[in-house]
Amino acid sequence: MVTEQLTDSAYYILLSLLVPRHGYAIMKYVEELTEGEVTIGPATLYTLIKKMVAADYITAGDIEDDRRKPYCVTEKGKQIIDNDMERRSRMARHGINAIQQAKEVSDHEKK
Structure with missing residues (x-):
């Protein structure tokens, strides 16, 4: 299954916008x-x-002033977050499995 892959920055920005925030508050x-x-x-x-x-x-919310435009994640954005969290969890499991397999091969070669 291929889904859109977010950069780390995009991922964290979307997470931050689960609650409306302006630019500085996001950072x-x-x-x-x-x-x-x-x-x-x-x-x-x-x-x-x-x-x-x-x-x-x-989406961009109503402008409070030019420097404090609030943004908020959309339903589509929430789905992208869910998909990316699942993808990142799979990646972590793949890493754990690869390390375990490498350890088993190394242990077997020592015998």
Whole structure:
């Protein structure tokens, strides 16, 4: 099954928009959620927001002011998140299985 694969930045932006947020709040939320492991700069953020609005993954809410336009994930965006979480879980399982198989081969060769 082939589904759209999100970049890490796009994945975290969509997660942040499960609750309406403006740009700066998105960046702060991602940094807090990932305990500083992922940071998204303004150029990346607004490039991805533009693409995700065009793809109907998110919508722009009413403008509070020019600098605080809130965005929110759409139903299509929620489905993309679900699909990507499942894909990432499969990838983690594949990694665990590959490491276990490599260990078994290594242990067998030592005998």
